[in-house]
Amino acid sequence: MTFPFDALSACRAELEEEASINDAQGTFPADGLRRVRELGGLSAVLPATLGGYGFGEGCQGAIGLLHLLRLTGEGNLSLGRIVEGHVNAIRLIACYGTPEQFARAAADIHDGALFGVWVTQGAAPVRMEQTGDSIILRGEKVFASGVRHITRALITASTADDATRMILVPLDTEHNAAPCLDGITGMRGAGAGRYDFTGTMVLSDALIGQSGDYLRQPEFSAGAWRGMAVALGGLDRLVTLLREQLCARNRAENPSQQARIGTALIAAETARLWTCKAALIAAGTDDHEAGDVAATVNLARLAVERAGLEVIELAQRGLGLSAFVKTNVVERLIRDLSTYLRQPAPDETLLEAAEWFTRRNLPQMERI
Missing domain, CATH: 1.10.540.10 (Acyl-CoA dehydrogenase/oxidase, N-terminal domain)
Structure with missing residues (x-):
């Protein structure tokens, strides 16, 4: 099948x-x-x-x-x-x-x-108190995607000794969800919002793994390739729309526009190759050191971000003001892709990956 x-x-x-x-x-x-x-x-x-x-x-x-x-x-x-x-x-x-x-x-x-993963802490970070076979939660998560629709939330919570645990919380009852965050310009359909877990009680078998597992490498960094794959789809669509709309307006034969199309195709293929490499390296964690996996995926993350930003600029320059008209799908797609590409600590990520590979080679995969 x-x-x-x-x-x-x-x-x-x-x-x-x-x-x-x-x-x-x-x-x-x-x-x-x-x-x-x-x-x-x-x-x-x-x-x-x-x-x-x-x-x-x-x-x-x-x-x-x-x-x-x-x-x-x-x-x-x-x-x-x-x-x-x-x-x-x-x-x-x-x-x-x-x-x-x-x-x-x-x-x-x-x-x-x-299911969903909610880890971003709110003003009152989520903490857990375990008594016997029961766990009481207090605090909130923010930027929680699908906050009114997720029925199984895998969250992080701090213990009394400040260790981090993962807890799978069923949300079958009335959600303690705040309205979607106001003012966000892109990815509005993802339903990011705030959820207050204060007073939520679960049994101890809701605990997933051991203390510190969420931040354990290489899985903590390796999983980022899946976000790249989604972004890659948006990037591909933007390149297609750039080509189609230039053709529809009889501007695709202009040398400057052809240069933009060619550059966009290069960027998209670069993003694809890096994403494939990250996915395969992450899938073969038993064959590589944890540091190699984490650093490779982090470099790929930054490469996809750079490719996406380049294609956004090319689309806006190539299509001109029409790329900013709300009735044009390009305008909404650019807002969504710009928002989706935002990942935490890009500068630190680059420096850490560069330091790791300064005296060693990137791992290679035969199949891409």
């Missing part, structure tokens, strides 16, 4: 239309998520024994997952962010949870659960 990539690709127009319609009010892409779920996209990361496509296993699975996330991002970056977060949660449970916890998560997915 193979994943229906052609069917997902055929959905691009309807995913894009929903993204544009939902943008003004920041409406969640419910129809797009339903379509991805129906195609098996939310269970694809599970092994075949648990009803998935094995996209969480090995190099072949990594390439399959890359293709899934790329196609989703091509249609709607906000939807891609939700699917990426869902996949990230499942990956962390697979890495650090018990077999029973992973099997339970798989069953929940098949029952319609949507």
Whole structure:
């Protein structure tokens, strides 16, 4: 059984239309998520024994997952962010949870659960207090994607001795979610908001892994390649729109515009190659040192960011004022991609990766 990539690709127009319609009010892409779920996209990361496509296993699975996330991002970056977060949660449970916890998560997915990873602390950071078999949570998370739609939130919480633990919190009851954050210009459909966990009680079997597992390398950095795959889809779509709109306006034969098209294609292919390399290196962590994996993925993250920013500038310069007209899908896509590309601490990330590889070579992969 193979994943229906052609069917997902055929959905691009309807995913894009929903993204544009939902943008003004920041409406969640419910129809797009339903379509991805129906195609098996939310269970694809599970092994075949648990009803998935094995996209969480090995190099072949990594390439399959890359293709899934790329196609989703091509249609709607906000939807891609939700699917990426869902996949990230499942990956962390697979890495650090018990077999029973992973099997339970798989069953929940098949029952319609949507997972997410929320780690950004609010004004009152989330803390946990364990008494016997029960855990009481206090504090809030912000910039939580899909805050009104996630039903299984994998969060980080601080213990009494300031260790960091991961906790999988069911959100089947009334959500303590604040409205989506006001003022954000891009990725409005991702439904980022605030969730107050104060008073939430879970059992101790909700703990995933051990203290410090969330920040453990190389997984902490390696997982970033999945975000790159989603961004790659948005980048690909922007290059396509640049070409199509220049052709429609009979400007594509202009030498300056051809130079922009060529440069955009180079940037997109560069981003693809770096993303593929990061995905394959991350999938083969047993074959590489943790530092090699983390530093390679971090370099790839920065390469994709640079490629995306370059294509955004080329699209704006090539299309002129039409790229800033709200009825043009390019305007919304540029806002979404600009927002999605923002990752924390880019300068520190570059310096750390450069330091790691100053006296050693980047790991090589035969297949790209």
